[in-house]
Amino acid sequence: MPVLWLFLVVLALTGSGFFIGRQRALASAKGDSRNLHSRLPYYGTHAAISVIVPSLLVMAIWLFVQPLVVSSAAEAVLPQALLTADASAGLLMAEVHRVGAELVDQGVTGPLAALVPAGTTAELIPAIELYVANTHTGHLWMSIAVILVALVMGGLALRPINAEFRARNTVERTIMALLIAAASLAILTTVGIVLSMLFETINFFGLHSWTDFFFGTTWAPNFRGDSDLSILPLLWGTLYISLIALIVAVPTGLFAAVYLSEYAGPKTRAFAKPLLEILAGIPTIVYGLFALLTVGPMLTTLFSAGGLLGVDWMKGATSVLTAGVVMGIMLIPFVSSLSDDIINAVPQSMRDGSLGLGATHSETIRQVVIPAALPGIVGAILLAASRAIGETMIVVMGAGALAKFSLNPLESMTTITTRIVSQLTGDGDFSSPETLVAFALGLSLFVLTLGLNVLALFIVRKYREQYE
Structure with a gap:
């Protein structure tokens, strides 16, 4: 299932959870919202948040991890003859990604020998086929996992809903947790950017003199080792x-x-x-x-x-x-x-x-x-x-x-x-x-x-x- 369709399904389940939560709370109050602990919309919001937040979190993690796994599997079947030539694994995988992404967008499955664009290296077809197959399989399992998480979490959120359920307190605590998570994510992103540059900088100073970098007077990179x-x-x-x-x-x-x-x-x-x-x-x-x-x-x-x-x-x-x-x-x-x-x-x-x-x-x-x-x-x-x-x-x-x-x-x-x-x-x-x-x-x-x-x-x- 395409990611956009999956997102729309999650939105539909979220809306369903909202209305079912409202109706369940109203039914427990015998049709009189004045008997509820919280205002009626809070019960629907509690169910909707329980559906959309975990499912989107699973989708985001899956979309982040899947390309790494698929690329690793495709790189493992690259021909060793090509790797010993001038082309590096990074360059070969770039071609695999480009061609594979085009075929995935077209919804192509099965043998790809006749569908690979002209000019593609013939030895890369097995890696491209594996890339496309694993991507389709990953999308299928992602759809199943996201929908299953949405249904399970929605069902668990609906169980405690009754007239005495403190829906407003639960929703406010959940929103507070989401705000804290968003603020923490921004901070962690900044820390991650700094650390990524720091580690690569350490690698650079392991190969090049720091005194030349900070105190030299010439900038002349030549890729021959004496820059x-x-x-x-x-x-x-x-x-x-x-x-x-x-x-x-x-x-x-x-x-x-x-x-x-x-x-x-x-x-x-x-x-x-x-x-x-x-x-x-x-x-x-x-x-x-x-x-x-x-x-x-x-x-x-x-x-x-x-x-x-x-x-x-x-x-x-x-x-x-x-x-x-x-x-x-x-x-x-x-x-x-x-x-x-x-x-x-x-x-x-x-x-x-x-x-x-x-x-x-x-x-x-x-x-x-x-x-x-x-x-x-x-x-x-x-x-x-x-x-x-x-x-x-x-x-x-x-x-x-x-x-x-x-x-x-x-x-x-x-x-x-x-x-x-x-x-x-x-x-x-x-x-x-x-x-x-x-x-x-x-x-x-x-x-x-x-x-x-x-x-x-x-x-x-x-x-x-x-x-x-």
């Missing part, structure tokens, strides 16, 4: 581009926030603020295209040979300045929205007191409002900085791919995020330092952005109470 993999050139490019982005975003965003909060009328604010925040909803790939097709050529016409200024400072459309300017435009709504909220949180009594002492409106903003909101504004700037450091698509399309130290903003450079993408794309071997270095870079970037976020929260929380 120079230093983070410093990438870190320089990351911080340089982020600095230019903040130089663009902070004044513009802060001035926009001051205007919207202190000068703009209600109608202007209601129109301008949502229009400004639209910038935050534009996909970063669109910003990357804007950098590549508009900002880069525009800067080239100014600073390249034969340009408007008659100088030869820029060799191509990709540069630090191109990526920094476009990234700064992207960060404007982050700075303006957070700063606007922080400025509006300054008590009106402080403005009134300043105006009552004879200060003008602009003097009140400069000498009272901005100093009072400064900790929050600094926090907003640091959050924007962490957003800039983690940006990828704008840098990939606007900054180039050269890892080097330079103060010239018109030259191409690269960042940590772009190198992570580069090292993990393609057919890289996950046992080589040239691929594992991506995890070391990712962990370093995580520590950097986490430090900025913690600093921003510390500043906001430490000084915010002075004005509450």
